[in-house]
Amino acid sequence: MMHHGLRWHGNCYIIGMAHTVLVAHLPDCDICKHLKSRMHPEQVMKAKYDGKTKLRGIWAYMCQACFDELGIGLGVGKGQELVLSE
Numbered sequence: 001m002m003h004h005g006l007r008w009h010g011n012c013y014i015i016g017m018a019h020t021v022l023v024a025h026l027p028d029c030d031i032c033k034h035l036k037s038r039m040h041p042e043q044v045m046k047a048k049y050d051g052k053t054k055l056r057g058i059w060a061y062m063c064q065a066c067f068d069e070l071g072i073g074l075g076v077g078k079g080q081e082l083v084l085s086e
């Protein structure tokens with residue numbers, strides 16, 4: 001899994017209470033990609049959150065299932081929900 005520090009989200013900006021990010025395209029879930037891409041590429045989900053994980057605090061794009069399992073919540077320093085801008 002790649003370590004994400006500062007990063008560019010592409011065509012997006014923060015709205016509202018900073019828990020939500022508008023994105024032009026939903027990225028693949030980093031967790032799914034890391035765990036499933038070799039054996040089950042069809043099971044790699046689109047990410048719905050960008051947030052810190054329980055995996056040593058690294059940041060990742062996460063689908064709903066992975067966020068439920070590995071996310072630590074939403075908010076400043078925790079995570080944001082990704083929303084399609086279209």
Ligand SMILES: [Zn+2]
Nearest residue numbers: 029032063066
């Ligand atoms: Zn996932």
